[in-house]
Amino acid sequence: MQKENSMWSKLAFNRETMIKLFSLVSVIVISCVFCVMSPAFLSRRNLLNILKDLSPVLMLACGEAFVLMLGSIDLSTGCIASCAAVMLTVLLGKIGPAAYLVVLGYGVFAGLFNGVAHTYLQIPSFIATLSTQAIWQSCAYLLSGGQPLAMLPDIWPYVNWGKASFFECVPLLFVVAFLVLLAYTVISKYTGIGKTVFAVGSNERATWLMGQNVRLAKMLAFLMSGLGAAIAGIFFAVKLKSRIPTVGVQYNMLGIAAAVLGGVQMTGGRGSVFMTLLGALLITIIQNGMNVIGVDGLWQQIIFGALMLAAIFMNSDKDHKGLVVK
Amino acid sequence: MERKLLMSMKNIVKQYPGTLALNDISMDIYAGEVLGLIGENGAGKSTLMKIMIGAETATSGELRMHGKNYAPKNPIEANALGVGMVFQEQSLILNLSVAQNIFIGREKRFIRHGFVDRKAMNEAAAKVLAEMEIPQIKASTRVNRLDFASRQMVEIAKVFDAVNGEAKEGSVILLDEPTSVLNAEEIRQLFKHVRRLCAAGNAVIFVSHKLDEVMEIADRICVFKDGCLVREMENRAEEVNEAVLYEAMVGRTASNEYYQLGRQRMPEETVVLELKNLSKRGFFADVSLQLHRGEIIGICGVIGSGKEELCAVISGDEDPTSGEIVIGGKVCKLPSPHSALRQGILSVPRERRAGGIISDFSAYENIYMSNYDKVKKNGVISPKLAREQAEEYRKELDIKLPNVDQKVGNLSGGNAQKVVFARVLASDAEVLLLDHPTRGVDVGAKAEIYSIIRDIANQGKSLIVLGDTLEESIGLSNRVVVMKDGEVTRIFDAPPEKKPEQVDIVKYMM
Numbered sequence: 102m103q104k105e106n107s108m109w110s111k112l113a114f115n116r117e118t119m120i121k122l123f124s125l126v127s128v129i130v131i132s133c134v135f136c137v138m139s140p141a142f143l144s145r146r147n148l149l150n151i152l153k154d155l156s157p158v159l160m161l162a163c164g165e166a167f168v169l170m171l172g173s174i175d176l177s178t179g180c181i182a183s184c185a186a187v188m189l190t191v192l193l194g195k196i197g198p199a200a201y202l203v204v205l206g207y208g209v210f211a212g213l214f215n216g217v218a219h220t221y222l223q224i225p226s227f228i229a230t231l232s233t234q235a236i237w238q239s240c241a242y243l244l245s246g247g248q249p250l251a252m253l254p255d256i257w258p259y260v261n262w263g264k265a266s267f268f269e270c271v272p273l274l275f276v277v278a279f280l281v282l283l284a285y286t287v288i289s290k291y292t293g294i295g296k297t298v299f300a301v302g303s304n305e306r307a308t309w310l311m312g313q314n315v316r317l318a319k320m321l322a323f324l325m326s327g328l329g330a331a332i333a334g335i336f337f338a339v340k341l342k343s344r345i346p347t348v349g350v351q352y353n354m355l356g357i358a359a360a361v362l363g364g365v366q367m368t369g370g371r372g373s374v375f376m377t378l379l380g381a382l383l384i385t386i387i388q389n390g391m392n393v394i395g396v397d398g399l400w401q402q403i404i405f406g407a408l409m410l411a412a413i414f415m416n417s418d419k420d421h422k423g424l425v426v427k
Numbered sequence: 428m429e430r431k432l433l434m435s436m437k438n439i440v441k442q443y444p445g446t447l448a449l450n451d452i453s454m455d456i457y458a459g460e461v462l463g464l465i466g467e468n469g470a471g472k473s474t475l476m477k478i479m480i481g482a483e484t485a486t487s488g489e490l491r492m493h494g495k496n497y498a499p500k501n502p503i504e505a506n507a508l509g510v511g512m513v514f515q516e517q518s519l520i521l522n523l524s525v526a527q528n529i530f531i532g533r534e535k536r537f538i539r540h541g542f543v544d545r546k547a548m549n550e551a552a553a554k555v556l557a558e559m560e561i562p563q564i565k566a567s568t569r570v571n572r573l574d575f576a577s578r579q580m581v582e583i584a585k586v587f588d589a590v591n592g593e594a595k596e597g598s599v600i601l602l603d604e605p606t607s608v609l610n611a612e613e614i615r616q617l618f619k620h621v622r623r624l625c626a627a628g629n630a631v632i633f634v635s636h637k638l639d640e641v642m643e644i645a646d647r648i649c650v651f652k653d654g655c656l657v658r659e660m661e662n663r664a665e666e667v668n669e670a671v672l673y674e675a676m677v678g679r680t681a682s683n684e685y686y687q688l689g690r691q692r693m694p695e696e697t698v699v700l701e702l703k704n705l706s707k708r709g710f711f712a713d714v715s716l717q718l719h720r721g722e723i724i725g726i727c728g729v730i731g732s733g734k735e736e737l738c739a740v741i742s743g744d745e746d747p748t749s750g751e752i753v754i755g756g757k758v759c760k761l762p763s764p765h766s767a768l769r770q771g772i773l774s775v776p777r778e779r780r781a782g783g784i785i786s787d788f789s790a791y792e793n794i795y796m797s798n799y800d801k802v803k804k805n806g807v808i809s810p811k812l813a814r815e816q817a818e819e820y821r822k823e824l825d826i827k828l829p830n831v832d833q834k835v836g837n838l839s840g841g842n843a844q845k846v847v848f849a850r851v852l853a854s855d856a857e858v859l860l861l862d863h864p865t866r867g868v869d870v871g872a873k874a875e876i877y878s879i880i881r882d883i884a885n886q887g888k889s890l891i892v893l894g895d896t897l898e899e900s901i902g903l904s905n906r907v908v909v910m911k912d913g914e915v916t917r918i919f920d921a922p923p924e925k926k927p928e929q930v931d932i933v934k935y936m937m
Contacts, residue, residue: 291807293799300796303787310744310782311796312768312854370787 120416121364124379128386135390142393148270153340155385156278157182157333161349161356162363162377163285164212164329167322169360170289172302172369173219173226175323178330179353180237181211183346185334187245190344193256200259204331211237212327216320234353241346249345252338263339274336281332285325286375298322302369351402358409359384361416384408430457433597433630434479434497434510439488441474441654443867448474449485450654456630458597461621463645463662464634466676467897470651472634476601479632480512481505493596503532511590512601513583521571526552528570529585559584559620576613579605583617587624597628604635607731618644636729636937638669650675670930677897677929685874686902688923690881694722694905698756699889700772700858702741705750710736711913714750718858723880723890725900725921728910728936734893735777737910738860741891742774743767754858773797773856775847777863777893779840783847786836790828791817793835793846797854820849824879841872848879859883861892865899877903897929909935 135142161178168175185204192200211233218229252260265273289295297318300308309315330349333356337348362380365372387408391401434456441449449471456462464472477483479490481499490497492508499505502512519528526549530537537548552566561580570578583605590598602621606614621631621644635641641648642662650658650672658675660667700718705711711733718724728734739745741752743761751758754770761767764774776782784793791810794817795802802813817831826845828838835846844864851859864880865873880903884890894900901907907919909932916935919927 287807291809293803293808296792296796296799296808300785300788304781304785307776307782307785308796310742310764310774310776311850312764312773313796314763314765370785 118364120362120412121376121379123415124362124364124383128379128383131383131386131390135386135393138390139393142390145270147389147393149266149272151385151389152270152275153272154389155381156272156274157336157340158352158355158359158385159278159282159378159381160329160333160336161352162329162359162381163282163374164326165356166360166363166365166372166374166377167285167289167298167325168226169357169365169367170298170302170369170372170374171226171319171322172305172367173319173322174357174367175215175226175230175326176353177211177215177230177234177237178326178333178356179349179351180234180241181208181327181330182334182337182349182352184211184237184241184244185331186338186341186348187241187334187344187346189335189338190250190252190256191244193259194253198259201335204335205328208328208331208334209324210327211331212324213320215327216323219323220316220319238346238350245344245346247346249343251343257342260339260342263336263342274340278332278336281329282375282378285329286373288325289374294318294321299370302366303371351405354409355384355405358405358412361409361412364416366416367413380412430459431597431628432456433458433493434599435491437489437491439475439478439490440486441471441478441483442486447654449478452488452656454649454656454659456599456632458628458630459625460630460646461625461644462630462632463641463648464632464651465636465638465641465648465672466651470676471654472651473603474654475651476512476603476632476634479505479510479599479601481510492599506586506589509590509596509598510601511586511598512603513579513586513605514603517575517578517582519570519578519582519585522569524549524567524569525556525564525573525581526566528581529555529566529588531585533589555584555588556581559587560616576609579609580613580616583620587620590629597630599630599632600624601632602634605633606635606637606640614640638672638937642667642669642672648672652676673930673933677933686877686899687881688902688926690885691723691905691923692721692885694719694889695887696720699754700741701753703751703753705737705740705747705752707733707736707740707745708748711910714910714915716908716915718889718891720889721884721887722906723884723892723904725892725894725904725907726910727894727897727900727907727932731912732910732936733913734910735862738774738862738891738893741767742772742860744774768797768854768856771855771857772860773851773854773858774860774862775844775851775864777866779843779847779867784835784843786834788835789832790821790826790835790838790846791831794820794831794849794853797850797856801853801855816853817849820852824849825875839872840867841875844868844872844876845879848876852883857888859888859890861890863893863895865895897932901926901929901932907932911936 141147161182165175165178185207188207189200189204192203215230215233218224219226263274289298294317297308297313298321300313301315301318305315334349359380360377361367362383363376387404388401432455436452436454439449439452452475466472474483478485481501481504497508499508529552530548534543537544549566556562556564556566564577564581586600590600605617609617625631633641633644645662648660648662648667649656697720698717699720702714702716705714714737726734736745740747743764743766746762752761759770785796791813795813799808802808802816804812814831821828821831824845827842835843865876868876880890892900892903901921904921907921907927908915909917919932921927
């Protein structure tokens with residue numbers, strides 16, 4: 102028994118480093134490939150674009166990482182982001198910059214809503230967040246009137262910060278995203294409740310018996326995910342200067358994929374919030390590169406689907422737990 | 428009288444990491460006899476049964492059945508070779524019918540045109556049930572509609588049929604605590620079936636904690652202790668009585684050195700924890716108890732006595748149905764171990780890997796898991812402080828770790844348990860519940876853990892111990908609480924100079 106255990110944990114450890122290595126190598130290799138195929142890829146302008154596109158993916162991924170770390174999953178983040186984006190554009194015209202606070206508050210609320218459904222109503226997170234996904238998607242349609250619409254010029258002053266950048270290659274958006282990522286990392290690694298999230302994902306029963314507040318940790322994880330999604334929504338709105346009720350749909354999967362590519366284990370307990378940056382970078386580079394060399398948007402989804410499967414396969418824990426999602 | 432040998436075991440040894448579960452067991456089983464198997468929890472009865480049924484393989488030794496070498500790889504193979512077992516925990520599948528359960532895994536003979544012929548199966552099951560004289564149970568009923576006693580009878584019918592149907596020349600049937608959910612009339616029925624089976628040339632091995640039943644049904648009684656077969660006797664009224672059996676089960680007396688009796692102190696007057704008529708329906712009732720500062724209370728009882736559930740309720744893991752828990756003079760509700768810890772109560776769970784450690788975490792992380800505050804600096808956890816804290820406990824408790832960053836999943840039982848104790852010490856809890864604190868720990872580490880327990884008590888903390896053995900509970904405790912069928916039957920004082928005898932305690936346990 103003992104020997105077997107140590108063997109397994111060694112293998113699992115290798116798997117965790119392996120996927121990070123895979124992501125890192127992929128980022129470099131793919132960057133090189135795109136460079137060769139199109140010199141425009143490495144231009145200052147394109148770098149700016151990559152970091153801008155990266156920001157919302159990063160926000161979705163680092164929030165999602167909390168939930169994955171529990172061993173649960175959050176399928177509603179994309180739609181929370183859509184709804185937040187629409188909400189921001191609508192509210193900016195009515196209440197001005199206070200709209201940002203309202204949207205952040207909405208993110209917290211949506212996250213807690215998922216948390217209550219999963220933690221207190223004991224609904225499996227897969228089903229709970231699949232349901233709230235539908236709810237927030239509808240809300241996004243209703244708020245937007247069902248159609249994409251450009252922002253009116255009178256609210257441009259409130260969103261022009263999205264265009265600001267340092268040295269013309271580091272956008273302010275990315276700086277904000279990076280600060281949020283740092284805050285998320287500190288919470289996950291250096292606070293008690295963040296440690297409890299890890300512990301629950303690794304061994305919920307033991308965490309409970311150790312006297313830790315398991316429910317609070319679960320609520321926190323979903324809250325972080327909802328908040329991250331709302332920030333991503335803000336980024337979408339600011340970046341695109343329009344309200345698109347479906348803007349976040351495909352990003353739910355990308356957020357999960359980025360977290361997994363950053364080494365987060367879908368069975369919970371292992372991984373790092375900070376490393377989601379690596380996963381998000383890989384995904385954004387692939388997306389951006391395909392745009393630069395002109396791959397049809399319809400084909401891109403196939404690439405991402407395959408990438409996601411490969412990432413989860415590499416990262417899946419063939420250990421004792423035997424399940425992917427709680 | 429010449430008896431036909433059914434099964435023989437020679438020098439069976441079963442070694443688990445850290446514990447020798449069976450030590451050189453040799454035993455013969457004859458056709459037509461009922462063999463009673465008794466012993467304390469952990470004496471090795473269950474392990475032996477598991478080997479006989481093919482759920483475990485012996486480390487060394489030889490089994491023969493009908494004179495041929497017998498080494499089943501799984502219970503199905505064992506059934507085919509004429510050995511069947513009725514498990515203590517029920518193994519019926521609740522959403523299948525009685526007939527489907529009886530013939531599970533053996534549906535082949537009912538297959539017609541590629542499908543199972545339900546009607547034929549039900550008829551065959553009805554025949555089995557009629558043979559067992561339980562025709563009131565319908566073969567087509569879903570099992571979850573039956574009460575527990577009926578389920579038990581179905582389970583027995585299933586095993587009897589599986590074994591009888593396939594072996595031609597005498598079978599061995601193992602009954603593990605078969606009477607625990609049966610009432611007197613059902614037990615009488617069961618015994619009738621047992622005798623009928625034996626008369627037909629089979630053998631039944633009967634394991635029970637209820638000595639009166641064993642004495643009623645068994646022809647021969649084997650007593651296990653610490654993995655050894657210590658007594659084997661014919662069940663004759665003039666030789667065998669409960670006192671003789673108790674004596675054999677309990678065996679040697681505790682050595683004073685081992686439990687460091689010299690360091691046992693008188694507890695203080697202050698009551699830190701009081702239970703008032705605490706009950707949990709179906710498990711224990713009206714438990715009232717006072718735990719003093721610096722006191723160690725041992726709770727003894729067989730499985731099902733309610734001691735484990737009592738511990739779970741005090742630690743906040745489960746909720747009581749009535750009664751009060753008073754901590755430091757205040758009535759407290761403990762809906763979770765989290766709230767119990769805030770009141771200063773923390774448990775060391777029995778299943779270490781499942782409940783005591785987080786194997787993905789390093790040793791130093793495990794140690795601060797019950798108290799983050801001690802390793803915080805400026806409001807966040809400082810890995811440096813955490814490593815320092817772990818380093819201190821590593822020295823204090825002599826934990827054998829190359830470094831504190833080692834993941835605890837790889838540690839041996841004794842060292843992993845010391846990490847658990849380090850966490851408990853770091854938690855600053857005042858009342859500790861130790862559920863089998865030395866389970867799966869080797870002898871050397873055991874002594875060290877006893878020493879840690881004495882240290883904890885002498886620091887003025889209070890402990891409730893569910894010992895791995897009776898000896899341990901008595902050796903460590905200031906008082907021994909005996910529970911039986913969910914009630915406290917007796918409380919013994921256990922001062923170092925006058926420890927109660929195990930035999931006296933067992934009397935109140937069974």
